[in-house]
Amino acid sequence: MATFFGEVVVAPSRAGVDDDESAEEAREETPEDREIRRELEKKREIDVLWTLKSGASTGSSTDEPFVCSKFIVAIGHNAAAFLSSFILDSVCWEVVGVVKLWNEWCRTSNTTNVLPSDSFCLFYQLISDPTVLLCQCSCYVAEDQQFQWLEKVFGCMQKEGLQVTVLSTCPVADYKTQESTLTLPSPFLKALKTKEFKEQVCCPLLEQPNIVRDLPAA
Amino acid sequence: MFVPCDRGGGSASSEFKGFTLLMPAVSVGNVGQLAIDLVISTLDMTKVGYFYTDCLVPMVGNNPYATAEENSVELSINAEVYSLPSKKLVVLQIRSPFIKNKYRPFCQTLLSWVKSSKCAQVVLLSSSHAYQRDDEQLLGTPLRYLLTPDLEKAVGGLMQELNWKEMEKVAAYPGINDTEKILHIPGGGITKLLFTESCSKGIQMAVLLKFCSEGDNIPDAFALVNYLNEWLQLIKSEVNTSSQWKIPSSWRLLFGNGLPPALF
Numbered sequence: 001m002a003t004f005f006g007e008v009v010v011a012p013s014r015a016g017v018d019d020d021e022s023a024e025e026a027r028e029e030t031p032e033d034r035e036i037r038r039e040l041e042k043k044r045e046i047d048v049l050w051t052l053k054s055g056a057s058t059g060s061s062t063d064e065p066f067v068c069s070k071f072i073v074a075i076g077h078n079a080a081a082f083l084s085s086f087i088l089d090s091v092c093w094e095v096v097g098v099v100k101l102w103n104e105w106c107r108t109s110n111t112t113n114v115l116p117s118d119s120f121c122l123f124y125q126l127i128s129d130p131t132v133l134l135c136q137c138s139c140y141v142a143e144d145q146q147f148q149w150l151e152k153v154f155g156c157m158q159k160e161g162l163q164v165t166v167l168s169t170c171p172v173a174d175y176k177t178q179e180s181t182l183t184l185p186s187p188f189l190k191a192l193k194t195k196e197f198k199e200q201v202c203c204p205l206l207e208q209p210n211i212v213r214d215l216p217a218a
Numbered sequence: 219m220f221v222p223c224d225r226g227g228g229s230a231s232s233e234f235k236g237f238t239l240l241m242p243a244v245s246v247g248n249v250g251q252l253a254i255d256l257v258i259s260t261l262d263m264t265k266v267g268y269f270y271t272d273c274l275v276p277m278v279g280n281n282p283y284a285t286a287e288e289n290s291v292e293l294s295i296n297a298e299v300y301s302l303p304s305k306k307l308v309v310l311q312i313r314s315p316f317i318k319n320k321y322r323p324f325c326q327t328l329l330s331w332v333k334s335s336k337c338a339q340v341v342l343l344s345s346s347h348a349y350q351r352d353d354e355q356l357l358g359t360p361l362r363y364l365l366t367p368d369l370e371k372a373v374g375g376l377m378q379e380l381n382w383k384e385m386e387k388v389a390a391y392p393g394i395n396d397t398e399k400i401l402h403i404p405g406g407g408i409t410k411l412l413f414t415e416s417c418s419k420g421i422q423m424a425v426l427l428k429f430c431s432e433g434d435n436i437p438d439a440f441a442l443v444n445y446l447n448e449w450l451q452l453i454k455s456e457v458n459t460s461s462q463w464k465i466p467s468s469w470r471l472l473f474g475n476g477l478p479p480a481l482f
Contacts, residue, residue, distance in 0.1 A: 144317050147272035176471040180478035192278060194293055205291055209468040211279035217295075218276035 043102060046145055048152045050097040050123070065158040069131040070165070075215050078169040080138040081116060088124060093134065097123035099149065103142040133157075137215065146218040163197075168216040176210050219327050220299065220335075222267040233266070233301065234308045234335040238450070241310040243344040243412070246405035247430045250343035252439030253446065254311050259283045259466040260453060263300035263309060271297060271327070273320035277313060282468030290467075305452065308337065321408050329415055339369060339422040341450070342412060343442055347405035348429040352388075355429065359383055361445045364401075364425040366417045373424070373449075380448055385427065403427070434473070 074083045087093075099121035101108055106119035114120040119139035126132040141149050172186045189203035192212060206212070240257065242250030257263075262283075274296045284290030296314040301307065316324060332340055348360070362385040363377060377384075387399035403410045409425055416423035426446055430438040443463060447455055453462050 143275050144320075146276055175475075177475055178471070179476045181475055182478040182480065192280065192293060193291075195291075206280055208280055208282060208284055208290065209470055209472075211277050213275070213277050215276075217278040 044142070044145060045101075046141075046148045046152055047100040048097060048156065049100065050156065051095070066133070066156055067131050068133050068157045068162050069129075070163050071133045071135070071157065072165045072167065073135045073137065074167040075137045076169050077138050079167040080136040082167065083134065083136055084116065087134070088136075092127055093124040094127055095122055096125040096133075099123075099137070099139075099153070101139065101141065101145060101149075103140065103145060105140040105142065108139045141215045143214065146215050149215065150218050166216050168212070170212075177207075219269050219271055220267055220331055221270050223265060233303075234337055236336065236338045237301075237306045237308045239308050239310065239332060239335075239337040239340045240446075241340065241342055242312055243342055243407040243409040244312055244315055245345045245407040245409060245427075246347050247345050247432050247435035247438055249345040249428055249430055249435050249438045249442055251312060252435060253343045253443040254309060255282070255466050255469070256439060256443045256463045257446075257452065258300050258309055258311060260462070260464040261302050261305070261307075263302050263307075265292075265294075265298055266301045266308075267299045268295055269297035269299070269310075271324060273316055273324035273327075274312065275314040275317060279468075283466045285467065306338075307450075307452070308335075316408075322411070325408055325411050325415060329412070329419060329421060332421055333419070339424065340416065341446070342409060342423060342425045343446065344403070344406050344409040344425055344427040345430050345438065345442070346403050346409075346427055348431045350404045351429055352386075355386065360429040361441065362386075362427050362429075364413055364427075366413070366421065366423045368420060369422040369424055372422070376449065382448075385425070436469070436472075 072083075074080045099108060101121070108118075108120050114122070121135065121137040121139050121141075124134040124136070126134070135153070169187075172181050172184060175181055175184070177184070190206040190210070191201045191203050192206050193201055211217075240254065242248075242254045244251065277296050279294055281290050281292040281294055294313075297310065297312050300309045300311065302309075346362075361383070363382050364385050365374060365377070385401070385403070388402045389396045390398040390400045401410055401413070406427065409427065413423060413425055415421075426442065426449075428438055428442045428445070440463065444455075447453060455462075
């Protein structure tokens with residue numbers, strides 16, 4: 001397409017499949033290509049490591065799913081910081097798991113001694129009620145890893161009677177509303193809930209046409 | 219992949235036997251998806267399920283077709299299925315782009331679901347880059363169609379009567395050898411893949427597409443949905459058909475928020 005100044009550029013298409021990409025796929029994959037792709041996929045794999053109460057470490061697949069009644073997930077630095085400031089303390093909560101992942105934006109590790117400015121994804125259990133789990137995820141989970149994160153984390157939990165709460169933040173500038181966002185008193189809360197959630201929601205529901213993306217959406 | 223909603227009734231797959239599946243390709247200007255929004259919104263279709271897939275970018279919001287307070291709080295995600303049994307119509311809406319390298323597995327799973335649901339035919343709404351048209355395509359209608367060989371036998375005659383134009387093939391090696399022709403749909407997303415796969419799997423598929431560019435694609439969506447209506451007769455086509463289609467509430471604020479009063 002021609003830009004304002006007259007030069008011709010290839011515009012990124014909303015189609016989501018670039019012609020180059022599809023042409024590339026059309027060529028037969030050589031064994032080297034397959035190997036490279038496999039290595040890249042392995043590098044982008046997520047590992048969920050749980051520590052049971054007894055202190056023994058298990059791999060990413062436990063024999064029996066955890067019994068879990070409440071699972072609170074805080075995604076992003078702000079939400080994670082909220083939990084650190086107001087909810088978490090070393091007396092009532094203990095670390096029971098960690099997610100190890102790598103992508104172009106961040107890398108986490110399996111250490112549980114983290115600084116607030118690090119990228120990490122940790123799981124905590126309420127000592128007085130071990131069915132209450134909390135997750136602080138301040139690292140960015142890339143779009144091709146979100147489904148994996150979901151399956152591996154929820155795969156370890158018993159889903160009967162489970163209530164999940166997701167805490168996250170978005171820039172006010174992304175909020176679509178009839179007035180300008182400059183005049184909106186911020187910060188403000190909005191919620192989305194499934195029809196199975198019968199309790200009272202503490203804030204208004206998110207109006208159309210606003211949407212939620214990435215890991216909170218997943 | 220397909221997860222039915224709990225609305226009672228029989229097994230999900232048998233509900234679509236003999237139905238027409240209408241779906242969009244995520245393509246230039248998102249025209250197919252906008253057109254599908256118009257169909258779902260106008261015909262007030264009921265959601266019957268969704269696709270649980272790792273191939274699309276996740277997103278969630280409240281009901282995009284809400285008309286009142288009562289129906290505005292149902293969650294909506296990136297790939298959902300709606301149905302209208304009175305017209306034997308089932309519609310798939312896709313609301314986010316494909317994750318890199320995942321569009322092929324999605325097409326495979328989709329086509330095997332189509333086969334197992336025993337849909338009579340699939341109609342794919344799509345679009346293609348307007349700037350890639352050749353001199354002849356610049357003149358006349360920007361709307362095109364494609365039919366798989368099986369469907370050609372059934373409805374090819376009707377297309378002739380409607381005076382529709384079939385999508386032209388282009389030279390495989392332009393400038394070098396003009397005899398070998400291939401199908402080329404730039405900006406069409408998964409359109410070409412779905413079409414060629416349907417041809418080889420014996421699935422009856424029609425592709426309806428419009429040449430367009432990125433921008434305000436609402437008029438393109440109306441053109442495409444009216445084109446579809448010429449064939450499927452989903453709504454009564456009167457003189458001013460554009461006003462018959464109901465714009466969903468989610469189309470509000472497509473081009474940004476209100477202006478700050480301090481600007482003036």
